[in-house]
Amino acid sequence: MRQFTSVHDVANVPAIVQEALALKKDPFAHQHLGKNKTIGLIFLNPSLRTRLSTQKAALNLGMTPIVMNIDKEGWALETSDGVVMNGTTVEHIREAAGVMGEYCDVLGIRSFPSLKDKEEDYSEDIFNKFIKYSGLPVVSLESATRHPLQSLADLVTIEEYKKTAKPKVVLTWAPHVKPLPQAVPNSFAEWMCKAQEEGMIDFVITHPEGYELAEQFTPGAKITYNQDEALAGADFIYVKNWSSYKDYGKILTEGEGWMMNQEKLKITNSGKVMHCLPVRRDLELGSDILDSEDSLVIKEAANRVWAAQAVLKGILEDLQ
Numbered sequence: 649m650r651q652f653t654s655v656h657d658v659a660n661v662p663a664i665v666q667e668a669l670a671l672k673k674d675p676f677a678h679q680h681l682g683k684n685k686t687i688g689l690i691f692l693n694p695s696l697r698t699r700l701s702t703q704k705a706a707l708n709l710g711m712t713p714i715v716m717n718i719d720k721e722g723w724a725l726e727t728s729d730g731v732v733m734n735g736t737t738v739e740h741i742r743e744a745a746g747v748m749g750e751y752c753d754v755l756g757i758r759s760f761p762s763l764k765d766k767e768e769d770y771s772e773d774i775f776n777k778f779i780k781y782s783g784l785p786v787v788s789l790e791s792a793t794r795h796p797l798q799s800l801a802d803l804v805t806i807e808e809y810k811k812t813a814k815p816k817v818v819l820t821w822a823p824h825v826k827p828l829p830q831a832v833p834n835s836f837a838e839w840m841c842k843a844q845e846e847g848m849i850d851f852v853i854t855h856p857e858g859y860e861l862a863e864q865f866t867p868g869a870k871i872t873y874n875q876d877e878a879l880a881g882a883d884f885i886y887v888k889n890w891s892s893y894k895d896y897g898k899i900l901t902e903g904e905g906w907m908m909n910q911e912k913l914k915i916t917n918s919g920k921v922m923h924c925l926p927v928r929r930d931l932e933l934g935s936d937i938l939d940s941e942d943s944l945v946i947k948e949a950a951n952r953v954w955a956a957q958a959v960l961k962g963i964l965e966d967l968q
């Protein structure tokens with residue numbers, strides 16, 4: 649694998665899911681691969697799971713991880729080209745990424761969208777500049793439009809906990825008080841559409857009107873505004889808030905009645921509930937679910953290690 653920025657970088661999706669599950673059983677079998685290799689994990693935004701699970705995955709493979717919260721610990725970064733830097737920015741992304749390229753063998757980047765300018769966010773300008781100027785294989789730790797390490801861990805979790813050969817997976821929008829990126833639902837949809845194509849699952853998306861995701865992420869998905877219709881017979885319910893793509897970055901509704909709780913779970917097929925975390929209790933998702941056996945959120949977060957390790961293993965094999 650040369651880089652990992654979306655499902656399109658993975659040649660065989662069922663195979664990488666099985667690879668992650670194999671690594672879960674035997675985490676230290678490939679320590680030689682990462683010997684004397686350094687991964688830089690660069691965060692422009694907060695993170696708990698991604699920073700810890702990716703470091704653990706790297707250590708399991710014998711790599712040395714170095715972590716930088718560049719938004720807080722670095723010099724203020726200029727990302728636009730052709731500007732005279734006589735304002736508040738101190739260092740250009742061309743030099744910053746170029747230097748990281750000298751110190752590291754692999755780079756992980758987290759860079760959230762502004763949610764102000766759709767074209768700029770969806771061009772992945774900052775993310776692509778890190779790739780270009782570092783010259784390294786890059787792993788997305790969540791970009792403006794995607795969170796593929798999360799989505800791979802989600803698919804691994806579905807594979808691990810499924811009770812039928814082809815489970816029904818539902819992505820449902822949830823209420824929130826802040827405008828959140830579309831990255832997690834875009835990426836989840838993109839991976840689930842691929843899994844559906846592979847015959848692994850059936851996939852349905854439900855959200856209020858106006859929350860349609862960009863079409864490129866949802867090929868072949870059934871999409872409905874009727875949450876009950878979507879939840880009927882569901883085996884996995886993936887809960888996530890996102891702000892509007894159409895009316896970019898806006899909150900269009902308080903989403904009364906959209907929060908998943910035990911009452912709604914009754915119409916599913918004893919469905920298991922997933923969320924990428926962090927989750928706002930009793931706003932996005934009922935604590936009656938989070939505190940029950942019906943929640944998979946902790947197990948899902950645990951699988952972030954094996955997803956990251958499968959990806960880093962693929963990249964290290966390419967570097968040998």
Ligand code: AN0
Binds near residue numbers: 828831832925926
């Ligand atoms: C982020 C998001 O929705 O993209 C990160 C999720 C992994 N969540 C929040 O900002 C709360």
Ligand code: CP
Binds near residue numbers: 798
């Ligand atoms: N799910 C996830 O990526 O969590 P963090 O933002 O804490 O890394």
